[in-house]
Amino acid sequence: MSAAVQLESRPRLARVRAEPHAVQARVLRELLRRAQGTEWGRRYGFAEGPTAAEFARRVPVSTYEQLYPALERVLRGAPDVLWPGRPQWFAQSSGTTNARSKFVPVTPESLRQGHYRAGRDMLALSTFLYPKHRLLAGRTLSLGGTHAPNPFRPQEPASRVGDVSALIMQQLPAWAESLRTPPLALALLGEWQDKVERIAQHALRQDVRVLAGVPTWMLLLLRRVVELAGANDITQVWPHLGLFLHGAVAFGPYRELFRQLIPGPQMQYLEIYNATEGYFALQDQPGSEDLLLLLDHGIYYEFLPAAQWDAPDPRPVPLHEVVLGQPYALVISTNAGLWRYVVGDTVRFTSLGPYRLRITGRTKHFLNAFGEEVVIENAEAAVAAASLATGCRVHDFTAAPVYFAAGPGGQVQRGGHEWAVELAPGAPAPDAARFVAVLDATLRRVNSDYDAKRHHDLALAPPLLRVLPPGTFARWLASQGKLGGQHKVPRLLNSRAVLEQVLAVAAGAPA
Known part of the structure; x- marks a missing residue:
C-alpha cells in the first residue's frame, strides 16, 4: 500500500x-x-x-x-x-x-x-x-x-x-x-x-x-x-x-x-x-x-x-x-x-x-457461533422432521453452541451444537441416533451456511442430543420467575447460559 x-x-x-x-x-x-x-x-x-x-x-x-x-x-x-x-x-x-x-x-x-x-x-x-x-x-x-x-x-x-x-x-x-x-x-x-x-x-x-x-x-x-x-x-x-x-x-x-x-x-x-x-x-x-x-x-x-x-x-x-x-x-x-x-x-x-x-x-433467536446462522425457523423445521421420523413428540427444546476446546495432546475438539429436548408427557423416547441424523440432515438442507460448516465434519461436529425429563423447562421457568403468561424458553442462543441452567434443573440442582 x-x-x-x-x-x-x-x-x-x-x-x-x-x-x-x-x-x-x-x-x-x-x-x-x-x-x-x-x-x-x-x-x-x-x-x-x-x-x-x-x-x-x-x-x-x-x-x-x-x-x-x-x-x-x-x-x-x-x-x-x-x-x-x-x-x-x-x-x-x-x-x-x-x-x-x-x-x-x-x-x-x-x-x-x-x-x-x-x-x-x-x-x-x-x-x-x-x-x-x-x-x-x-x-x-x-x-x-x-x-x-x-x-x-x-x-x-x-x-x-x-x-x-x-x-x-x-x-x-x-x-x-x-x-x-x-x-x-x-x-x-x-x-x-x-x-x-x-x-x-x-x-x-x-x-x-x-x-x-x-x-x-x-x-x-x-x-x-x-x-x-x-x-x-x-x-x-x-x-x-x-x-x-x-x-x-x-x-x-x-x-x-x-x-x-x-x-x-x-x-x-x-x-x-x-x-x-x-x-x-x-x-x-x-x-x-x-x-x-x-x-x-x-x-x-x-x-x-x-x-x-x-x-x-x-x-x-x-x-x-x-x-x-x-x-x-x-x-x-x-x-x-x-x-x-x-x-x-x-x-x-x-x-x-x-x-x-x-x-x-x-x-431473532439464532445460532451463529461458527458462522452457521441457524435461525429459529431452521431449528423448528429440523426438530419437527426429527420428531416425525422417530415417532416422538417434542414438548419444547433449546440449543446452544459447544465451543472449540483444546483436547488431549493439543488436539482441537471441534465445536458444534447441543440440543436439549423435552418430550411431551407419556411420549416414547426417540431413537437418539436417528433423531440426531434427521435433525442434522434437515438443517443442512434448509441452511446453506450450516451445510458448509458440517461438510466432512470439518468445522462443526454432529449435534449432541440431551433428552430431558418431563417438566424440566417448566421448573427452569419457575426458577427464573417466568412461569406462565407469555414467558417462553429461548429456542436458540449463542450463549450456553440458559442451556447450562436447564441441564442443572434436569439433574436436580438449583438453576
Whole structure:
C-alpha cells in the first residue's frame, strides 16, 4: 500500500469521528441522487431531494422477505429496479425465513466505496497502530468462500452468486491483490476439505504477516499448517506474523485457542464488522471491543429500538437520536439498492463521540457461533422432521453452541451444537441416533451456511442430543420467575447460559 493511500485513509476516518452527521447527510443525498431514475426512486420521489425525515416518511422499512419481490427481479436481470443498471454479482447468505439462502446485490459502487474503501482503511489503520510489525512487507492470508453461476440467469455466465468474501477477492484492485495469498485459483476453491489442505501446503512457503477471515476456518487452517510443518506453533512457520483481522462470529471463545497456536506478545487482534450487506464498522482502538461505525462508505444508517422490532409499522431513529447502551436493530440504505433494509443484527452504542458500538446479536433467536446462522425457523423445521421420523413428540427444546476446546495432546475438539429436548408427557423416547441424523440432515438442507460448516465434519461436529425429563423447562421457568403468561424458553442462543441452567434443573440442582 502506498504512503498516499495511508494518508488518505486516516484523515477520512478522522472526518468520520469529527463530523458524523454531516458525513451521513452527504451519503444520503448521494444515494438519492444516484437512484432517482430507478423504479424505486420514481416511486418515492428521490428526484425531489427529500430530507432525511421525508425519506423516512416515504420509504417503508423492509425485511429481506418484504424486499424480495424487487430483489428477485434484479436477480433475474431487470434493469434500474433498486439501483441503476443490472447488478451482475450477488452475495449469498443464510438467515432468511422463506428460502435456503438470501441473495443481496453487490454493485461496483458497493465494492469500491464500501468493502474496498473500508479494507484500505483497516490496513492503513493497522500499519499506523503497529509500525514495528511491518505488516505490508509480507503477505495477508485471507480465507473466504467461493462463487458460482447465478441460477436465476443461466444464460449469463458473467452473473455470479456466492459468499461475499469470494466476490470481494474476485475483483480486488491490483494493489490489494499484490498483498494477498493464496492465489485466486486456490482461494476460490469450492470443496472445503481440499481447499484447506491445498492452501495450507501453499502457505508454508509464504511470509505471512496478517491473517484475515472467520476464526472458525482460520483455526482449522492454522492447525493444518502446523501439522504439515512439524512445528510446535505457527510462529515457527511464520515468524513475522503479527495481526489477525477477524469477523463474522464472536472471537471470545476462540481467543485462548489462538493464543496457544500463536504464543508471544507480538500477535495483535482487530475485529471487523463486514457483513453480506456491507462493511459497517472496524475496531480502531487496540484493547477495546468497541467498533467505529463507518459513516462514509456508501451506507446510510438508521436504528430500530427494541420496542419496535415486532411493530407492524416500525419507526427507526436517525444516528443523532441514538442513546448509549440501548439495543437497536440495524437499518441500512446502500449503494447496492437496499432501502431501509433491516439487516437483522442488533447493536448497542458504547460511545456517541465518535460513534462506536458493539454487536449484541440478532433480532431473532439464532445460532451463529461458527458462522452457521441457524435461525429459529431452521431449528423448528429440523426438530419437527426429527420428531416425525422417530415417532416422538417434542414438548419444547433449546440449543446452544459447544465451543472449540483444546483436547488431549493439543488436539482441537471441534465445536458444534447441543440440543436439549423435552418430550411431551407419556411420549416414547426417540431413537437418539436417528433423531440426531434427521435433525442434522434437515438443517443442512434448509441452511446453506450450516451445510458448509458440517461438510466432512470439518468445522462443526454432529449435534449432541440431551433428552430431558418431563417438566424440566417448566421448573427452569419457575426458577427464573417466568412461569406462565407469555414467558417462553429461548429456542436458540449463542450463549450456553440458559442451556447450562436447564441441564442443572434436569439433574436436580438449583438453576
